[in-house]
Amino acid sequence: MAQMRVAAKVGHARCTYRLRVSSTARTALAAEWDRCRWLWNECVAKSRAVHLHNRATGQKATCGPAQLDRMLTEARTRTPWLREGSSVVQQQVIRDFGTSRAKAHKDITGRLPMARRAGMPKWKSKREVLPTLNYTKRGFRLKDGLLHLAGGIVVAVVWSRELPAEPSSVRVYQDSVGHWYCSFVVPAQVQPLPETGRVLGVDWGVKETATTTSDAHDLPHAGHGKKAQTKLTR
Numbered sequence: 009m010a011q012m013r014v015a016a017k018v019g020h021a022r023c024t025y026r027l028r029v030s031s032t033a034r035t036a037l038a039a040e041w042d043r044c045r046w047l048w049n050e051c052v053a054k055s056r057a058v059h060l061h062n063r064a065t066g067q068k069a070t071c072g073p074a075q076l077d078r079m080l081t082e083a084r085t086r087t088p089w090l091r092e093g094s095s096v097v098q099q100q101v102i103r104d105f106g107t108s109r110a111k112a113h114k115d116i117t118g119r120l121p122m123a124r125r126a127g128m129p130k131w132k133s134k135r136e137v138l139p140t141l142n143y144t145k146r147g148f149r150l151k152d153g154l155l156h157l158a159g160g161i162v163v164a165v166v167w168s169r170e171l172p173a174e175p176s177s178v179r180v181y182q183d184s185v186g187h188w189y190c191s192f193v194v195p196a197q198v199q200p201l202p203e204t205g206r207v208l209g210v211d212w213g214v215k216e217t218a219t220t221t222s223d224a225h226d227l228p229h230a231g232h233g234k235k236a237q238t239k240l241t242r
Contacts, residue, residue: 021196023171027155027180027188028164036161037180037188041139043093044101045132050083051076051105052129073106094158096147104142105129140181148178155180155190165190172196 029037058071080102084091090098108129115125147158155163157180175192182188209221218227 019196019198020176020193021172022191022193023169023175024189024191025168026166027190028166029188030163033161033163034188036159037139037141037163037182040093040097040141040159040161042134043090044097044141045134045137047080047083047090047098047101048105048129048132050079051102052131054079055109055129071109073102076102076106094143094147096158097141097143100142100144100147138182138184140179143178143180145176150175163188163190 054076055071058069061067062069077099080098084095084098108126111126112128141157143157149156150165153165153167155165155178157163163180171192171194173194173196175194177193179191179193180188181191207221208225211219213219216226216228218225220226
């Protein structure tokens with residue numbers, strides 16, 4: 009128990025803010041996303057090609073971050089369009105792809121049921137996937153309330169609250185209605201609640217989501233919330 013308390017004191021949290029994006033910044037973010045999406049699809053194609061090659065030849069060629077980093081370096085050398093974008097966010101695409109691919113291989117090796125497997129990384133279609141750009145510490149800075157991203161992109165942040173600490177990374181993304189947001193990762197100091205000695209038993213069911221030893225904490229079936237939402241909307 010002592011080790012659990014010590015581990016709970018250190019963690020990370022995300023602080024999300026709305027962005028005011030100008031037409032110039034919106035065009036630059038869209039172009040950056042096009043490059044990242046193209047790079048992700050190239051990683052998918054490379055991974056599938058290596059898999060087919062290994063099956064045909066019986067060899068064990070790899071498609072790890074080192075190989076993908078070399079592919080990115082060669083692509084930026086011969087492609088001016090790709091070289092116009094930030095290398096920081098493109099390298100982060102490589103890391104995210106490697107993490108996703110490693111998780112899929114781990115689930116396959118562990119023989120998890122198909123319903124619980126993460127699945128291999130798939131193609132990202134322009135019409136189906138919303139823009140998401142990840143920047144590490146050296147890819148952004150905050151100055152005078154503005155968020156400066158690598159590549160000369162500057163956007164205004166709607167500061168609904170102050171950041172609790174200096175952020176280590178930021179994610180810039182667009183939602184389904186076209187609004188832009190930024191999500192900062194900051195260190196968080198977790199304050200555990202004092203022990204009371206009281207316990208609560210929970211029984212997960214079908215007719216009711218949860219039945220507890222305290223009537224005040226019972227959770228009704230989720231269908232009740234959907235019916236209430238439909239009634240409120242009507």
